[in-house]
Amino acid sequence: MSAALALAPPLTLEEFLAWEPRQDCQYEWDGVQPVAMVGGTYAHAELANRVYDALRAALRGTPCSVIRTDLRVMTAENSRVRYPDLVVTWSPIHPADRTMPAPVFILEVLSETTGATDRGTKRREYAALPSLARYVxxxxxxxxxxxxxxxxxxEERQEHAALELPEFGLTLPLTDLYEGLLPG
Incomplete structure (x- = not known):
């Protein structure tokens, strides 16, 4: 979830990259201004956690890294900064890194405030990443x-379908992912 920053923002990407680590909350850079990443719902967090847990278990013992929201992804020829809900890379990450190298998988959980951006702008930005195999x-x-x-x-998959992630040899039934998270 996000909200536009009301204060005088940094004017360039370089200024943003120096400014952002000193902030109390996380911000994305949309190419023009910082956008504050604000809290989400339990369903939002739990869906990302369930996919994270499944990927971590499936990829244990491999050289890949599965990261939740803390490392940025540089998009649009390194002119934008995004913090997806979940990212997987096969590339080495050093302990002090702040940027996820060569993401192969990105997950965003849609919300009312970010859904249009996730389906439009971010989808195009992520598709332009040469390393990316799948965006969900x-x-x-x-x-x-x-x-x-x-x-x-x-492709849209609904209700009794499964989320298939062939890059990782993983199939996640949607009924399992959403168990207990929907009313009714």
Whole structure:
């Protein structure tokens, strides 16, 4: 979830990269201004956690890293800074790194305030990353997964379908991911 910054923002990406680590909360850079990342719902956090847990278990013992929200992803030819809900990379990460190198998988959980950006702007930005194999968006209010792959396909999976992540040999039934998170 995000909200535009009301204070005088940094004017360039370089100023943002120097400014952002000193802030009390996390910000993305949309190419023009900082955008504060504000709190989300339990469903939002839990969906990302469930995918994170499944990926960590499936990829244990491999050289990949699965990261939740703390490392930035540079997009749009390194002119924008994003903090996806979950990112996977096969590239080495050093302890002091703040930027995720060569993401192969990105997950965003959609919210009312960020859904349009996640489906539009971020989708285009992530698709331009040469390393990215798959971008997944999960609705938090219905069992829906929107899956975009490197080949350019765009598929929506609903209710009793599964989220298939062939890059990791993993299939996640949507009913399991959403168990206990939806009313009714």
């Amino acid at each position: 968006m999960l609705a938090q209010d219905a069992p829906i997964a929107v899956v975009c792959d490197r080949a350019g396909s765009f």
